[in-house]
Amino acid sequence: MLESVKITRRQSEIRQALAGLVGKEKPTEDEVRNIEAMDLEFRQNETRYRAALICEDTERREAGAELETRSGKEWAELMAGFEMRQVAFALDEGRALSGKTAEIVTELRNAGGFRGIPVPWAALEQRAGETIASGTPAPTQTRPIIDRIFPDSAASRMGAQMISIDAGAVEWPVTTSAVSAGWADGELANVAGPTTYVTTDRPLTPDHNLGVQMRISRKTLKQAGDALEQAVRRDMAGAMGAAMDRAVFIGTGANGQPLGVITGAATYGITSTAVADEVTWAAFRAAVVRFMVANAAGSPDAVRALIRPEMWAYLDGLLIDGTAVSEWDRLLKSIPAGNIAMTTNGLAAPAGDPLAVSSLLTTAAGGVAPIFVGAWGAVDVIRDPFTDAQSGGLRITALATMDLTVARPAQLEVLTGLELAAAA
The missing domain is CATH 3.90.1690 (phage-related protein like fold)
Structure with missing residues (x-):
């Protein structure tokens, strides 16, 4: 599994846990410490998530290039194994x-x-x-x-x-017509008439x-x-x-x-x-x-x-x-x-x-x-x-x-x- 996906799932878990804690009017000391710890972890995960996306972007590009050429390579390898x-x-x-x-x-x-x-x-x-x-x-x-x-x-x-x-x-x-351009002879004159495009x-x-x-x-x-x-x-x-x-x-x-x-x-x-x-x-x-x-x-x-x-x-x-x-x-x-x-x-x-x-x-x-x-x-x-x-x-x-x-x-x-x- 990609690291960015793991971080995304952990962020969802943190948000769900925080939603239950911040709704309390008088949280206990332990619950306050948990809120602070999860808030810190959430902010750290945001930084890790951006870093993971940068790394995985390069991997995706390499994988995409491989996928684009894989079919041609596989066909060439398959054909090389054909025995007369x-x-x-x-x-x-x-x-x-x-x-x-x-x-x-x-x-x-x-x-x-x-x-x-x-x-x-x-x-x-x-x-x-x-x-x-x-x-x-x-x-x-x-x-x-x-x-x-x-x-x-x-x-x-x-x-x-x-x-x-x-x-x-x-x-x-194959185009066989001779389409040509023409100048308008005057301010209100028309340009060259339409020419049939023939193939x-x-x-x-x-x-x-x-x-x-x-x-x-x-x-x-x-x-x-x-x-x-x-x-x-x-x-x-x-x-x-x-x-x-x-x-x-x-x-x-x-x-x-x-x-x-x-x-x-x-x-x-x-x-x-x-x-x-x-x-x-x-x-x-x-x-x-x-x-x-x-x-x-x-x-x-x-x-x-x-x-x-x-x-x-x-x-x-x-x-x-x-x-x-x-x-x-x-x-x-x-x-x-x-x-x-x-x-x-x-x-x-x-x-x-x-x-x-x-x-x-x-x-x-x-x-x-x-x-x-x-x-x-x-x-x-x-x-x-x-x-x-x-x-x-x-x-x-x-x-x-x-x-x-x-x-x-x-x-x-x-x-x-x-x-x-x-x-x-």
């Missing part, structure tokens, strides 16, 4: 799930919509102590979900944001399913142990990350794929500029100026660029006459290297005569991401009990429902026809 190998053994041997893994799966099953064992997206993160391709341990960190799942994806580096959706469709209302919804719909098939041999199940945990998580995340990257940028919109922002530039209302000339810093500079004129970027370093390695090689070797400065050096002076993402997966290979490539530029105007990637629920892991039955292996399919949309087309621009050769 339990899922594999449950599908292969029917072994019962236990501990934090069982708790998470139960919560996800209550949401419905899973044929197999649901695996949360956060469980695909690389755990502390796991060695990645570069040989560097990657400790668990609390980050936005897209960074946590696909830390090296081009979509993440281009500022795309992943949205976790429980069920249904999500729409993003357009950019929906994310659960129409696209991404699947990954994994084949695990019987020897691996019996021998791998903890290594199986890391291998399944790493391979599943890598395969989904590559497929997602490709779909975000050059998804065809057909055969079950979502429509990528480069392929569907006209559909999304994204500006597409045909350069049709040798690629130089001047082509990117013109696009940056268009961003700044449209108030989509405040400075060149707010722009992100997606390019192919062939473009980097060409720009780096294209020197300005009479200098040792390349076109790549000029580009880096305005667009930081951290804002440039190179990919062979998210952009089409050079084609044509002369060879030409495309590039995508994005900005995060007002803190709004240029691209939204929606992921529904969790990853649904289903077992195929027949295909590898003769060898005793385990074949599983991981299904994820995803979609993408562009909220504000003004935050993106596509440059096409960037030629990797000088004009003949």
Whole structure:
């Protein structure tokens, strides 16, 4: 019990005792001494009560801060205990799930919509102590979900944001009207007339399913142990990350794929500029100026660029006459290297005569991401009990429902026809 509460109760007892004593016309000497003692104690308790409140205020603030972050910490600790190998053994041997893994799966099953064992997206993160391709341990960190799942994806580096959706469709209302202000022309004149405030919804719909098939041999199940945990998580995340990257940028919109922002530039209302000339810093500079004129970027370093390695090689070797400065050096002076993402997966290979490539530029105007990637629920892991039955292996399919949309087309621009050769 708090000390202030104890003091408050004691003060109530003193007041009740004093009420009975002060009502007497001729109190005895003992009763007078009791009145004086309780009066002194009452005044001392008032001082103690104020001191207790000061001390407990600090404790309350600390407790409040702990309560505000406790749910996030508890969820992170719970997710850190999710074991992929339990899922594999449950599908292969029917072994019962236990501990934090069982708790998470139960919560996800209550949401419905899973044929197999649901695996949360956060469980695909690389755990502390796991060695990645570069040989560097990657400790668990609390980050936005897209960074946590696909830390090296081009979509993440281009500022795309992943949205976790429980069920249904999500729409993003975007202002499309041009509301303007106007001065009153005279003392009794009216200001500019009313302008309709118009919005357009950019929906994310659960129409696209991404699947990954994994084949695990019987020897691996019996021998791998903890290594199986890391291998399944790493391979599943890598395969989904590559497929997602490709779909975000050059998804065809057909055969079950979502429509990528480069392929569907006209559909999304994204500006597409045909350069049709040798690629130089001047082509990117013109696009940056268009961003700044449209108030989509405040400075060149707010722009992100997606390019192919062939473009980097060409720009780096294209020197300005009479200098040792390349076109790549000029580009880096305005667009930081951290804002440039190179990919062979998210952009089409050079084609044509002369060879030409495309590039995508994005900005995060007002803190709004240029691209939204929606992921529904969790990853649904289903077992195929027949295909590898003769060898005793385990074949599983991981299904994820995803979609993408562009909220504000003004935050993106596509440059096409960037030629990797000088004009003949």
